[in-house]
Amino acid sequence: MTDRYVVMGNPIAHSKSPLIHTAFAEATGQDLHYDRLLAPETDFAGTASAFFAEGGKGANVTVPFKEAAYQFADQLSARASAAGAVNTLIKTADGIVGDNTDGIGLVRDLLRVEPLEGKQILLMGAGGAARGVILPLLGENPARITLVNRTKAKAEELVAHFADARLEACDYAQLAGRMFDVVINATSASLAGSLPPLPAGVFARGALAYDMMYGKGETPFLHFAREQGVDLRLDGLGMLVEQAAAAFELWRGVRPDTLPVLTRLREGL
Numbered sequence: 097m098t099d100r101y102v103v104m105g106n107p108i109a110h111s112k113s114p115l116i117h118t119a120f121a122e123a124t125g126q127d128l129h130y131d132r133l134l135a136p137e138t139d140f141a142g143t144a145s146a147f148f149a150e151g152g153k154g155a156n157v158t159v160p161f162k163e164a165a166y167q168f169a170d171q172l173s174a175r176a177s178a179a180g181a182v183n184t185l186i187k188t189a190d191g192i193v194g195d196n197t198d199g200i201g202l203v204r205d206l207l208r209v210e211p212l213e214g215k216q217i218l219l220m221g222a223g224g225a226a227r228g229v230i231l232p233l234l235g236e237n238p239a240r241i242t243l244v245n246r247t248k249a250k251a252e253e254l255v256a257h258f259a260d261a262r263l264e265a266c267d268y269a270q271l272a273g274r275m276f277d278v279v280i281n282a283t284s285a286s287l288a289g290s291l292p293p294l295p296a297g298v299f300a301r302g303a304l305a306y307d308m309m310y311g312k313g314e315t316p317f318l319h320f321a322r323e324q325g326v327d328l329r330l331d332g333l334g335m336l337v338e339q340a341a342a343a344f345e346l347w348r349g350v351r352p353d354t355l356p357v358l359t360r361l362r363e364g365l
């Protein structure tokens with residue numbers, strides 16, 4: 097019988113995950129079926145339990161269920177524990193394992209462009225997306241990660257949670273006069289068509305600007321970065337494809353080539 101996988105969310109009709117995983121399966125010769133699964137907002141656990149009881153092998157989890165999936169899993173990986181959220185569920189002989197591949201997805205996409213070792217990184221936002229990428233970013237040995245958030249207390253909470261001397265918290269006003277090699281937008285500001293209150297001059301020479309958001313046009317943050325003279329600008333489509341590849345590898349033990357799928361998705365935006 098063909099192994100079944102799903103992406104669970106609400107809404108879910110827009111998800112590109114079936115296209116990505118079907119392309120990975122074709123390219124690696126894996127026999128699997130990957131579909132969307134809409135869960136009611138109030139019953140993630142019931143929907144996930146039924147899927148696995150009917151033989152499902154694994155699931156990706158997206159908005160708004162990453163915390164619910166964290167609660168649902170029988171066991172958690174270290175990176176899922178650190179993130180406080182799960183985006184990948186894996187059925188094993190010992191129960192359902194929860195993992196989180198968002199952070200490694202971001203890191204792999206960044207490393208495609210440049211190494212992070214010794215870099216000054218500015219991470220904007222202190223929500224689920226920011227929290228999920230901190231541990232994998234620290235794993236690349238940056239000089240420092242500065243967490244900036246509109247509500248500074250939330251950035252301070254994350255710094256206390258990770259307790260790593262290379263992490264610091266600040267608010268946007270405190271960025272005046274400072275420069276960073278890598279600036280990552282992990283806020284949801286782009287979704288609302290707005291820009292976090294970044295002062296001019298935060299990009300060091302040769303800096304990389306990364307927006308986790310992706311879509312057809314340029315995001316407000318990447319527009320700002322271009323106006324600031326930043327040549328290296330990436331949106332989050334690569335992160336989406338890389339987190340999917342890491343999940344696929346967890347399920348199937350095979351690491352798919354991501355570039356052809358990324359190119360196809362980019363053409364279809």
Ligand code: NDP
Pocket residue numbers: 198220221222223224225226245246247248250282283284285286287290291292293308309310332333335336337339
């Ligand atoms: P959350 O709702 O958990 O957090 C939102 C964060 O954005 C908060 O820190 C909030 O600050 C900040 N924020 C919102 N609006 C503004 C603004 N106008 N100016 C400054 N800060 C603002 O969202 P998530 O962390 O779950 O997601 C963030 C983004 O990451 C989304 O755009 C999502 O699409 C993207 N993402 C992309 C992925 C990919 O694969 N490419 C994977 C996961 C997420 P405050 O605390 O002050 O409210």
